[in-house]
Amino acid sequence: MGAVAIKYKWATLLLILLLFSTSVQAQSELVDNGDFETGDYDGWTAVYTGNEMYCYVGWEIEDGFTGCIFPYFDRLAGNYSAVNDFDGSVSQFYMYQDVTIPSGVVANFSFIYRIQYYNDPVFPWILPRTFDVQVRDPDTDALLGTLHSFVTNIPSDCGEVTCSGAGGPVENITKFDTGLVTVGPVDMSAWAGQTVRLYFLENIPEYMTGGAIIVIDNISVMATPCSPHECHDSSASPVRNAYNTQMPTLVWGRISWAQQYQLQVADNDSFIAPVIDAMIAPEELPQFTTEALSSGRYFWRVRVQAANNSWGDWSQLDEFYILEN
Numbered sequence: 279m280g281a282v283a284i285k286y287k288w289a290t291l292l293l294i295l296l297l298f299s300t301s302v303q304a305q306s307e308l309v310d311n312g313d314f315e316t317g318d319y320d321g322w323t324a325v326y327t328g329n330e331m332y333c334y335v336g337w338e339i340e341d342g343f344t345g346c347i348f349p350y351f352d353r354l355a356g357n358y359s360a361v362n363d364f365d366g367s368v369s370q371f372y373m374y375q376d377v378t379i380p381s382g383v384v385a386n387f388s389f390i391y392r393i394q395y396y397n398d399p400v401f402p403w404i405l406p407r408t409f410d411v412q413v414r415d416p417d418t419d420a421l422l423g424t425l426h427s428f429v430t431n432i433p434s435d436c437g438e439v440t441c442s443g444a445g446g447p448v449e450n451i452t453k454f455d456t457g458l459v460t461v462g463p464v465d466m467s468a469w470a471g472q473t474v475r476l477y478f479l480e481n482i483p484e485y486m487t488g489g490a491i492i493v494i495d496n497i498s499v500m501a502t503p504c505s506p507h508e509c510h511d512s513s514a515s516p517v518r519n520a521y522n523t524q525m526p527t528l529v530w531g532r533i534s535w536a537q538q539y540q541l542q543v544a545d546n547d548s549f550i551a552p553v554i555d556a557m558i559a560p561e562e563l564p565q566f567t568t569e570a571l572s573s574g575r576y577f578w579r580v581r582v583q584a585a586n587n588s589w590g591d592w593s594q595l596d597e598f599y600i601l602e603n
Contacts, residue, residue: 279415294524304564305502308377311495314358324373326362331472354390354458356408356496363491364427371480371492385502386410387425388462394455395430395490405483407429407490413485414475423472424462430454520599528578529565530593535581536560540589542580543568544593547595554578573600 310321338361343544353359362371390413395407409428414421418492466474480492528541544552553576579595 283427283470283573302323305500306368307501308379309375310498312389313356313495314360314500315356317358319360319373322373325371327370327372354392354493356495359492359493359495361493363489368484372478373494374414374475374477376473377476377499378473379466379470379499380554381466382503383470384504385466385470385499385501386463388460388464388465388583389477389494389497389500390458390460391492391494392456392458393428393490407483408481409492410479410480410481411461412477413469414477416473416475419475422469425466428456428459430504444455462498463500500547517567520601522601524570524572524600525568526571526598526600527539527565527567527597528580530580532564533560533582535584537585538578538583539564540583541578541580543571543576545574545576547577549577549579571600575599 299375305353311319335569360373389411393409396498407430410424411424411426412421429468440452476497478494482490528543530539530541533539538560539558541554541556542549542552544550553571558564560568575597576599577595580593581592582590584590
């Protein structure tokens with residue numbers, strides 16, 4: 279009885295230590311130069327597909343910026359931010375980086391941005407401009423998912439300013455501002471065990487219908503280790519009853535008339551040479567904390583002895599896993 283109580287206390291202590299250790303698991307950043315503090319696009323591919331028209335600034339790294347239409351636009355964080363600005367042709371801006379998400383992690387995506395744009399008073403847009411953050415296949419460029427989307431509104435009137443006057447001053451156009459937008463965390467764990475392309479895409483579908491400026495910063499995919507039953511690894515099957523301790527506690531239903539219980543644990547479902555074969559008194563809790571087990575897959579079962587000393591049938595076997603320590 280005393281030995282079981284000691285084992286129970288040690289199991290509780292191990293559980294507390296386990297919870298503490300998992301709460302301080304090391305995180306790792308999977309995006310290279312997501313804050314652009316190198317002062318350039320190192321780690322990224324950044325492309326503009328349109329033609330330089332009335333006003334255009336392609337992908338730049340700026341510590342402060344004066345746009346084509348908008349006044350001075352400060353960086354969002356740190357010393358530098360990614361920025362582009364346009365007022366011209368049908369075009370796309372896109373920026374991407376291939377990111378490898380390891381197996382056995384929870385991966386969370388986040389970033390910040392701000393967009394200012396206007397609707398031309400003479401040639402207002404009919405089709406909205408869009409900004410999407412996508413996940414793509416790096417080999418085929420196929421779209422795998424979308425992490426965030428922004429779509430400009432299509433105003434029925436000019437809103438807070440006057441629309442009259444072709445070629446008029448900036449004050450006579452309709453201007454919009456998202457303010458600082460914080461996105462995330464967005465779970466990317468569905469792609470654990472894979473390399474994917476993190477793809478930022480701006481689409482301008484119409485010619486000369488109003489300019490815009492966008493600033494992006496603090497792009498992050500943060501990976502945190504997880505146990506198999508917590509992870510969403512697409513390359514692995516679900517794992518039940520996985521333990522981070524070598525001494526799991528196995529629990530079964532109490533039988534009121536039990537004289538004693540017999541519990542067996544084996545590394546095979548035939549229970550040939552079980553690694554544990556234990557007798558548990560009925561007055562004890564219907565549970566058993568194992569001795570230290572090596573990592574791997576185990577099977578266990580239990581049966582009960584009646585007052586006439588006869589044994590009932592073995593329970594349906596169950597399994598559990600001891601994770602690498």
